Amino acid sequence: MAAVAELPGSVSVRPQIRPRRLELRVGIGLVLAVVLACVLIPILNSTDPNALVGSPLQPPSSKHPFGTDTVGRDVFVRVFHAGRLDIVLAALGVLVPLVSGTVIGTLVGASRSRAVDAIAMRVTDALIAFPFTILVLVIVLVIGADTQIPPLPAGAPSILAAVWLVNWTIYARLARARTHVIRQEDFVAATRLLGFSRVRILTRHLLPSVWPTTATYAVSDALLLVSLIAALPFLGAGIQPPTAEWGNIMYEGRGVLSQAWWISLSTAGVVLVFGTGVMMVVDSLVSNPRRARLS
Amino acid sequence: MITFIRTLGVRALQIALVAFFVTVGTNILVRLVPGDPAQTILGERASPAALAALRQELGLEAPLLQQIASALGKLVQGDLGTSFAHRGQDVTSLIGPALAVTGSLAAVAILFSIVGGVTVGLWIALVRGPGADLAGRLVITVLLALPSFMAGLILLYALSLRLGLAPAGGWAGTWPANAQYIWLPALALAMYLGSLIARTVRQAALDTLGQPFIEAARTRGVPRSRIVLCHVLPNAVLPVIPLVGFNAGILVGGAVTVEAVFALPGLGAQLLQSMSTRDLPVVQGIALVTAVAIVVFNLLADAVNIAADPRLRRSH
Numbered sequence: 001m002a003a004v005a006e007l008p009g010s011v012s013v014r015p016q017i018r019p020r021r022l023e024l025r026v027g028i029g030l031v032l033a034v035v036l037a038c039v040l041i042p043i044l045n046s047t048d049p050n051a052l053v054g055s056p057l058q059p060p061s062s063k064h065p066f067g068t069d070t071v072g073r074d075v076f077v078r079v080f081h082a083g084r085l086d087i088v089l090a091a092l093g094v095l096v097p098l099v100s101g102t103v104i105g106t107l108v109g110a111s112r113s114r115a116v117d118a119i120a121m122r123v124t125d126a127l128i129a130f131p132f133t134i135l136v137l138v139i140v141l142v143i144g145a146d147t148q149i150p151p152l153p154a155g156a157p158s159i160l161a162a163v164w165l166v167n168w169t170i171y172a173r174l175a176r177a178r179t180h181v182i183r184q185e186d187f188v189a190a191t192r193l194l195g196f197s198r199v200r201i202l203t204r205h206l207l208p209s210v211w212p213t214t215a216t217y218a219v220s221d222a223l224l225l226v227s228l229i230a231a232l233p234f235l236g237a238g239i240q241p242p243t244a245e246w247g248n249i250m251y252e253g254r255g256v257l258s259q260a261w262w263i264s265l266s267t268a269g270v271v272l273v274f275g276t277g278v279m280m281v282v283d284s285l286v287s288n289p290r291r292a293r294l295s
Numbered sequence: 296m297i298t299f300i301r302t303l304g305v306r307a308l309q310i311a312l313v314a315f316f317v318t319v320g321t322n323i324l325v326r327l328v329p330g331d332p333a334q335t336i337l338g339e340r341a342s343p344a345a346l347a348a349l350r351q352e353l354g355l356e357a358p359l360l361q362q363i364a365s366a367l368g369k370l371v372q373g374d375l376g377t378s379f380a381h382r383g384q385d386v387t388s389l390i391g392p393a394l395a396v397t398g399s400l401a402a403v404a405i406l407f408s409i410v411g412g413v414t415v416g417l418w419i420a421l422v423r424g425p426g427a428d429l430a431g432r433l434v435i436t437v438l439l440a441l442p443s444f445m446a447g448l449i450l451l452y453a454l455s456l457r458l459g460l461a462p463a464g465g466w467a468g469t470w471p472a473n474a475q476y477i478w479l480p481a482l483a484l485a486m487y488l489g490s491l492i493a494r495t496v497r498q499a500a501l502d503t504l505g506q507p508f509i510e511a512a513r514t515r516g517v518p519r520s521r522i523v524l525c526h527v528l529p530n531a532v533l534p535v536i537p538l539v540g541f542n543a544g545i546l547v548g549g550a551v552t553v554e555a556v557f558a559l560p561g562l563g564a565q566l567l568q569s570m571s572t573r574d575l576p577v578v579q580g581i582a583l584v585t586a587v588a589i590v591v592f593n594l595l596a597d598a599v600n601i602a603a604d605p606r607l608r609r610s611h
Contacts, residue, residue: 125309126316131585133548137566138321138582227442234444234555236567250448254556257448258456258463265452268445275440283436 024284030277034270038083047074049081049244057260067262070252079267082244083274089156090225093163094218100164101171102214106206108172109179110198120176124169133228133235136162140237153243159229167221171214178213179206216285223278230271246271299601306594310587317586318370321579322363366579375580380572386580390565394584396466397561400484401550403477405539407485412492413532419493420500420531421523431497438490443549447483447556455479464558480557484549488542492535500531533604540596543589 047053050073058068066075108120127135139162149157182188183206191201230247232238234254239245241252246267253263333349334341350356354365369376375386419431438446454460461479503509504527512522551563562581569577 122312122316126313126320128544130317130582131544131547131551131589133551134566134582134585138570138578223440227445231442231444231552234552235563236571250445254448257452261452261456264448268448271445272437272441275442276437279436279440 021284023280027277027280027282027284030273031281032277034083034274034277035087037270038080038087041077041080042084045077047077049073049078050242057256059260060262060266066266067260069249069263070256070260075249075263075266078244078249079246079270082246082249082267083270085153085156085239085243086226086229086246087274089159089229090222093160093167093225093229094222096164097167097171097221098214098218101168102175102207102211104168105172105175105214106179106202106210109176109210110183110202110206117176120172124173127166127169128173130166132166133231135166136228137232137235137237139165140232153239153245155237155239155243159232159238163225163228170221171217174214174217175210178210182206182209216282219278219285220282223275223282226271226275299598302597302601303594306590306597310590310594313586313590314370314583315367317583318366318579319363321582322359322366370583375583376576378574378577380569380574380577386576389577390562390580390584393560393562393565396559397547397550397554397563398588399473400477400481400554400559400561401546403481404484404488404546404550407481408487408489408492409535409539411485412489413496413528413535415489416493416496417500417523417528417531420497420504420527431493435490435494438486439494441486442552443484443487444552444556446486447480447553450479450483451556464556466559476557476559480553480559483556484546484553487549488539488546491542492538495534495538496531499534500527503527503530533600536596536600536603540593540600543592543596547585547589 042049052072053064053074054068054072056068056070056072058064058072060067064074064076066079069075069078104120108117111117136159140158143158143161148154152160188201188205191205196205226246229238229245230250233245233247233251238247241248249267250264253260253265253267257264333346333355337345337349354362357365366376375390378384378386378389381389415431419428422428422431441449451463455463462476464476466476467473509522509526512526551561551566553559554561554563562585566578566581568574569581
């Protein structure tokens with residue numbers, strides 16, 4: 001390993017990540033602000049998210065900064081309780097496909113067999129052909145929207161299962177394309193000449209060069225997932241009420257939007273701050289927006 | 296020309312392949328749905344004999360492979376089967392009107408996002424001064440982070456409920472009366488694609504402005520407006536076509552949720568209703584129609600792209 005690194009003329013083959021500094025800092029700041037609020041506000045304010053704190057549809061006031069909802073619950077408290085759930089679900093929904101997709105894609109990319117490559121590509125083609133939202137919706141309804149696994153609220157297991165089942169394909173595509181590039185590099189040829197085992201080449205040389213690409217995509221994927229989870233209640237699926245979740249708070253607010261804008265729109269504001277932060281981090285990591293997508 | 300025909304051929308094969316995968320996939324998937332469609336149709340107190348007869352009639356008794364084969368056979372003839380929930384009604388007749396709503400929403404949204412995105416992107420690239428560029432990029436970043444349905448909620452509140460510029464949802468059913476119902480949802484749906492286009496056009500315009508031929512035109516004294524319209528614009532618009540094709544899936548996914556916010560009778564509403572009544576053929580039909588629509592759309596994008604860019608015809 002060390003011998004390879006010291007070869008004259010060896011260049012780093014990892015993607016050239018040149019973050020635009022200011023954008024990265026502001027982005028991380030916005031994401032951290034929302035995450036910290038979701039962690040701290042439920043600790044500092046012990047109001048139960050399902051407690052009735054006053055009369056319904058009260059406009060924002062110093063006591064209830066985001067007003068109260070249709071049954072008189074504090075929207076401010078609910079939004080930040082919901083944030084914990086949404087962010088944890090998005091993280092879980094991204095991490096599993098990131099790992100499985102990267103490993104599968106690298107294996108397929110490293111394989112010299114044309115059949116393996118063709119089969120893998122057609123499987124991912126078929127899954128990518130579907131509109132992601134509709135596919136997830138169908139899977140959620142097949143599994144059952146109210147399937148419950150204890151620490152997670154009703155609705156969460158089916159969302160995670162659907163995302164895990166579908167989303168690895170994009171990571172596999174990215175990892176495969178990246179592996180095809182990497183394996184042309186001299187250092188991979190060198191490892192083969194040195195007689196390293198396939199497993200060693202894969203784990204010590206290919207994967208370390210592939211995962212920065214898929215991990216960068218994972219950041220923008222997390223944002224897509226937050227949007228998807230929040231959109232599902234509008235399609236009759238998603239996290240079941242009364243559990244607070246960004247999407248179902250907004251869905252509930254849609255019904256009374258003309259009398260009580262604060263339910264939907266203050267939630268949307270918090271989601272947008274989080275989303276803008278993530279987007280800025282993504283922008284600073286990939287200067288070319290198209291590179292992060294599949295090729 | 297040969298490239299053109301080959302590209303079209305590959306895409307056509309892809310459509311057939313996608314249709315095959317989706318039909319097989321949804322057949323297996325809907326088998327896993329808990330609950331018996333016959334029971335759902337006839338209700339809790341149906342007699343076992345009636346249930347068995349209906350299952351026979353619906354073809355649910357046949358082995359899975361035979362069901363898939365018969366579904367594929369019908370598909371070739373353009374028949375998506377008959378609905379379970381609405382007895383005796385064709386799936387195509389149920390999906391058709393909903394598809395027209397979703398399709399027109401997507402079409403208007405694409406039109407808005409191309410017109411708006413190209414204008415804004417070009418403007419940001421041409422305005423000199425870091426302030427305008429920063430502001431433009433910031434707005435684009437915020438809009439890219441905004442899910443379509445949230446854009447719908449915000450526009451619905453601001454433009455419809457506050458300013459009264461459009462009805463707060465609903466559908467007329469006839470053109471041109473639909474226009475007043477469709478423009479606001481289409482605007483909401485166009486936010487994401489429009490900002491994606493604006494960002495791409497800005498970058499492409501900046502790249503073009505740095506080319507030697509622009510410098511040459513400038514030194515020859517070609518007016519600025521002519522440089523922008525005849526040299527920068529065509530080059531800046533080119534990457535937009537594949538971009539739109541590539542985002543067709545995201546657009547359909549967004550359209551379904553925007554429809555929910557504005558209560559439009561599109562595929563989203565149809566899908567939801569069919570899933571709650573376990574109307575398997577309709578669900579399969581919607582999955583198939585959307586998947587094939589996306590491939591066809593990509594085919595169109597390829598064709599337009601090749602027609603618009605002479606370099607693609609000459610290469611290979």
